Amino acid sequence: MSSPPLSQGFGYGIVLGLGFAFALGMIGITWALKRYQNEVQTSEMFSTAGRTVKTGLVASAVVSSWTWAATLLQSSGIAYRYGVSGPFWYASGATVQILLFATLAIELKRKAPNAHTFLEVIRARYGAATHITYMVFGLFTNILVTAMLLTGGSAVVHSLTGMPTAAACFLLPVGVVLYTLFGGIKATFLTDYIHTVVILVIIFIFAFTTYATSSILGSPSKVYDLLLAASERHPVDGNAGGSYLTMRSKEGVIFFVINIVGNFGTVFLDNGYYNKAIAASPVSALPGYVLGGLSWFAIPWLAATTMGLACLALETHPSFPAFPDHRMPLSDVSAGLVLPTAAVAMLGQGGAVSTLLLIFMAVTSASSAELIAVSSIFTYDLYQTYINPAATGKKLIYMAHSMVVIFGVLMAAFSTGLYYAGVSMGYLYLLMGVIVSSAVLPASLTLLWKGQNKWAATISPILGLACSLVAWLVTTKRKYGEITVDTSGRNIPMLAGNVVALLSPVLFIPVLSLIFGLDNYDYESMRAIRKGDDHDIAAEAHVDLELIPGERAGSNSSENEEAEQKNLEKAAWIARVTTVIMTLVLLVLWPFPLYGTGYIFSKKFFTGWVSVGIIWLFFSALCVGVYPLWEGRHVMAHTTKSIWLDITGKRRPPVQGRMANVQEGKSAEEVDEKKLPKEVTAGST
Numbered sequence: 001m002s003s004p005p006l007s008q009g010f011g012y013g014i015v016l017g018l019g020f021a022f023a024l025g026m027i028g029i030t031w032a033l034k035r036y037q038n039e040v041q042t043s044e045m046f047s048t049a050g051r052t053v054k055t056g057l058v059a060s061a062v063v064s065s066w067t068w069a070a071t072l073l074q075s076s077g078i079a080y081r082y083g084v085s086g087p088f089w090y091a092s093g094a095t096v097q098i099l100l101f102a103t104l105a106i107e108l109k110r111k112a113p114n115a116h117t118f119l120e121v122i123r124a125r126y127g128a129a130t131h132i133t134y135m136v137f138g139l140f141t142n143i144l145v146t147a148m149l150l151t152g153g154s155a156v157v158h159s160l161t162g163m164p165t166a167a168a169c170f171l172l173p174v175g176v177v178l179y180t181l182f183g184g185i186k187a188t189f190l191t192d193y194i195h196t197v198v199i200l201v202i203i204f205i206f207a208f209t210t211y212a213t214s215s216i217l218g219s220p221s222k223v224y225d226l227l228l229a230a231s232e233r234h235p236v237d238g239n240a241g242g243s244y245l246t247m248r249s250k251e252g253v254i255f256f257v258i259n260i261v262g263n264f265g266t267v268f269l270d271n272g273y274y275n276k277a278i279a280a281s282p283v284s285a286l287p288g289y290v291l292g293g294l295s296w297f298a299i300p301w302l303a304a305t306t307m308g309l310a311c312l313a314l315e316t317h318p319s320f321p322a323f324p325d326h327r328m329p330l331s332d333v334s335a336g337l338v339l340p341t342a343a344v345a346m347l348g349q350g351g352a353v354s355t356l357l358l359i360f361m362a363v364t365s366a367s368s369a370e371l372i373a374v375s376s377i378f379t380y381d382l383y384q385t386y387i388n389p390a391a392t393g394k395k396l397i398y399m400a401h402s403m404v405v406i407f408g409v410l411m412a413a414f415s416t417g418l419y420y421a422g423v424s425m426g427y428l429y430l431l432m433g434v435i436v437s438s439a440v441l442p443a444s445l446t447l448l449w450k451g452q453n454k455w456a457a458t459i460s461p462i463l464g465l466a467c468s469l470v471a472w473l474v475t476t477k478r479k480y481g482e483i484t485v486d487t488s489g490r491n492i493p494m495l496a497g498n499v500v501a502l503l504s505p506v507l508f509i510p511v512l513s514l515i516f517g518l519d520n521y522d523y524e525s526m527r528a529i530r531k532g533d534d535h536d537i538a539a540e541a542h543v544d545l546e547l548i549p550g551e552r553a554g555s556n557s558s559e560n561e562e563a564e565q566k567n568l569e570k571a572a573w574i575a576r577v578t579t580v581i582m583t584l585v586l587l588v589l590w591p592f593p594l595y596g597t598g599y600i601f602s603k604k605f606f607t608g609w610v611s612v613g614i615i616w617l618f619f620s621a622l623c624v625g626v627y628p629l630w631e632g633r634h635v636m637a638h639t640t641k642s643i644w645l646d647i648t649g650k651r652r653p654p655v656q657g658r659m660a661n662v663q664e665g666k667s668a669e670e671v672d673e674k675k676l677p678k679e680v681t682a683g684s685t
Helices: 008-037 043-051 055-066 069-082 085-111 118-126 128-161 165-213 220-233 250-268 271-279 285-313 330-335 338-347 349-387 393-421 425-448 454-480 491-516 535-540 558-589 591-597 603-631 633-647 656-663
Strands: none
Touching: 008 128, 008 165, 008 349, 008 633, 043 165, 043 271, 043 349, 043 393, 055 085, 055 165, 055 271, 055 285, 055 349, 055 603, 069 085, 069 128, 069 250, 069 285, 069 330, 069 338, 069 349, 069 425, 085 118, 085 250, 085 271, 085 285, 085 425, 085 558, 085 591, 118 128, 118 271, 118 349, 118 425, 118 454, 128 165, 128 250, 128 271, 128 330, 128 338, 128 349, 128 393, 128 425, 128 454, 165 220, 165 271, 165 285, 165 338, 165 349, 165 393, 165 603, 220 285, 220 603, 250 425, 250 491, 271 285, 271 349, 285 338, 285 558, 285 603, 330 338, 330 425, 338 349, 349 393, 425 454, 425 491, 454 491, 558 591, 603 633
């Protein structure tokens, strides 16, 4: 963009002002939950939310965590390059991982009900050497994801406001660090919900503006005509007929493969997704991840089909920031500037404000999940495991708080360094799978196959990483003659590195299993993982530990555990069937008939394509916008009533034990008031 449409002051106001607003809001909510729902910030509550989060919040958290800056920016850039196929390849290639992860989430709940991280499960089965190996891969994943968030987000903030990129890298995480410190993973779930709703609203605004109300575009028919003209001006090499209106795209399908492979790593090795599975109540893990995955699909698909194609359609209009040059530089496309360019061309300053809000929400919500993920790893997998095995709840939560701050500062500095080195969000997105995907298969088999031995689990990801790096760099050198950021970031070298990373363990695991022999693991050491000891925190807060959600001894009776295991076994079967069917639909049955025929969309077909995207986004809004409110209506009503009684100086109704039992299906009259703390039964405020 030639000159920023917004002032630097506006940028600082959004980045800092909204960040502090969320932090203050979460401080208030955390206080209310502690006072009225007994959700004291123990180490368990900070990292697992008491393992009681319901389906709607799990789904909205999955959507929010998977809606990175790259989700909106990279997908729009792919649409700008390859046309209508790009958004679909992006969405389908990154949805199946969430759907497939539902199976892993259920297995984790079944076999390690008290785990805090997936790395604890690795250690319980294989021991310290394997544990450390996967800790490195897990941290690589979190570092790459957070770097992508900050590099993409800071590039957009700079382009829209002129704020220095380095300042944006350091200031974007400030509010996230604050509200994560105060509220832990529960704060992440609650702010994820708010972020998701805002993101959905802004995408609706963009879609209806582009396809209904814009004076420049205003209908699918108009956009279609302009895309035909764009295809004639600069036909796409490798697309059927050079058209932007076809699913047959050679470069698009290469990106599709890279996308699938890379995103397996960033889901299956990101402790943030395991955190959400652990925090979910047992009955909510499966529907939460399935609904979250299906709801997420519409976000990149519609956002990129709207803004990426709008950018193409607007190239010849005087409102286009690059007019009369018409084409955006590839460096700007890779940096993620297609969406903001289209928004400014179509809506002026209003589009710039909407984009800034959109990217702020995407960056901060996903960053919060990454902060909790890394904090949990350092707290439970490093500190409690190797430094202080007898750590009390207070020491664990002190460690968790410290790591939230340290990781936030380090990632701000690292992202600034990447900016000055010329490494963009698009480059990191393609590189992810090369670095981490070799650990996907052995990590998954830890929960899915009792025969994998520790040598196969430990050595195969290391060998896979070595092979993927060699494949990536050798392909770059052979094809382009030199290894630079530009040449190594192109599709063919990245494709080679990503595919070798994901598939090489398919060879290494059987070979190592034959050499060292099959294991016959019984999963008992996983079940032996225990929760943190938070009696010291509960005593300091003058609260009975058993009244904190997720800590009641009755909930762990043998009868309850047996019933829970039966439900989880049923959910595991449903998860496998559902994920296989949806994966086939999204990866094969829907896109490849269109790809194979080389069909170029007619005007009616394009209108239907866009309409399906809008309808799907309404479905997403119901699942992750409305449903969580319905599920939480009783808790919200009770908390609101309690706050009002407090404000007016009237008796506060008994809450903690009473509400917990009411939520479990008991009537209020069945609750034994004698079990409640004295100050609660007395109605003291």
